Amino acid sequence: NAGVMQNPRHLVRRRGQEARLRCSPMKGHSHVYWYRQLPEEGLKFMVYLQKENIIDESGMPKERFSAEFPKEGPSILRIQQVVRGDSAAYFCASSLTGERTEAFFGQGTRLTVV
Amino acid sequence: GQQVMQIPQYQHVQEGEDFTTYCNSSTTLSNIQWYKQRPGGHPVFLIQLVKSGEVKKQKRLTFQFGEAKKNSSLHITATQTTDVGTYFCAGYGGSQGNLIFGKGTKLSVKP
Numbered sequence: 001n002a003g004v005m006q007n008p009r010h011l012v013r014r015r016g017q018e019a020r021l022r023c024s025p026m027k028g029h030s031h032v033y034w035y036r037q038l039p040e041e042g043l044k045f046m047v048y049l050q051k052e053n054i055i056d057e058s059g060m061p062k063e064r065f066s067a068e069f070p071k072e073g074p075s076i077l078r079i080q081q082v083v084r085g086d087s088a089a090y091f092c093a094s095s096l097t098g099e100r101t102e103a104f105f106g107q108g109t110r111l112t113v114v
Numbered sequence: 115g116q117q118v119m120q121i122p123q124y125q126h127v128q129e130g131e132d133f134t135t136y137c138n139s140s141t142t143l144s145n146i147q148w149y150k151q152r153p154g155g156h157p158v159f160l161i162q163l164v165k166s167g168e169v170k171k172q173k174r175l176t177f178q179f180g181e182a183k184k185n186s187s188l189h190i191t192a193t194q195t196t197d198v199g200t201y202f203c204a205g206y207g208g209s210q211g212n213l214i215f216g217k218g219t220k221l222s223v224k225p
Contacts, residue, residue, distance in 0.1 A: 033212065033213055035215070040220070041217065042120075042202065042215055042216065042217035042218045043157065043202065043215040043218075045212055045213070045214055045215070048211070048212040048213070055211070055212070056211075056212045058212075059212075091156060091157070093157075093213070095213075098206070098211050099144060099145075099206040099211045100144065100145055100162070100164070100206070102147060102159040102162060103147075103159065103204075103213055104159070105149075105156040105157045105158070106156065107155075107156050108156050
């Protein structure tokens with residue numbers, strides 16, 4: 001049973017380009033969380049999704065950022081017109097049933113905006 | 115919204131010394147989880163506490179959940195260099211059930 005898979009592991013984008021980060025949850029998991037982590041800082045909640053639904057996007061900037069978790073395929077975090085300040089590690093986690101179950105993290109995507 | 119606070123932010127100890135990190139939530143938690151992130155790695159689940167006043171042990175690690183279910187602590191006895199990393203507490207909160215993390219305590223251990 002493969003763990004949470006994130007790709008790419010490293011992504012370099014020029015300012016103004018789009019960044020697409022993918023997350024395949026563990027098999028059978030329907031709850032996905034995205035977090036952003038700056039160096040030496042904590043995990044900042046961005047968005048919580050269940051299959052085909054955004055449950056809570058209160059941590060995600062309203063402009064340029066979007067997330068989806070389609071019925072088929074991975075969850076996608078999309079950042080349009082990236083700026084230097086978007087450079088960070090983006091982690092996705094999945095859980096089986098949400099509350100009261102542990103979250104399994106992917107290895108993250110390190111985004112660098114040049 | 116719900117906030118989860120952790121102290122201290124950093125802790126430097128000599129190998130063999132004890133270490134404790136504290137976690138406080140602005141709201142009552144249904145449960146609390148602890149994760150460890152090694153340098154350059156991703157968070158890995160350690161344990162979950164559910165009951166008021168619960169205490170769980172994993173070898174040299176002792177986890178406590180407060181009576182009011184608003185605070186928790188992680189204590190490591192006789193630290194080793196393998197304990198190096200950042201320890202996060204996390205709780206499910208808000209009306210939507212999202213998983214909120216504290217800012218973590220970064221532990222460094224001097225051999």
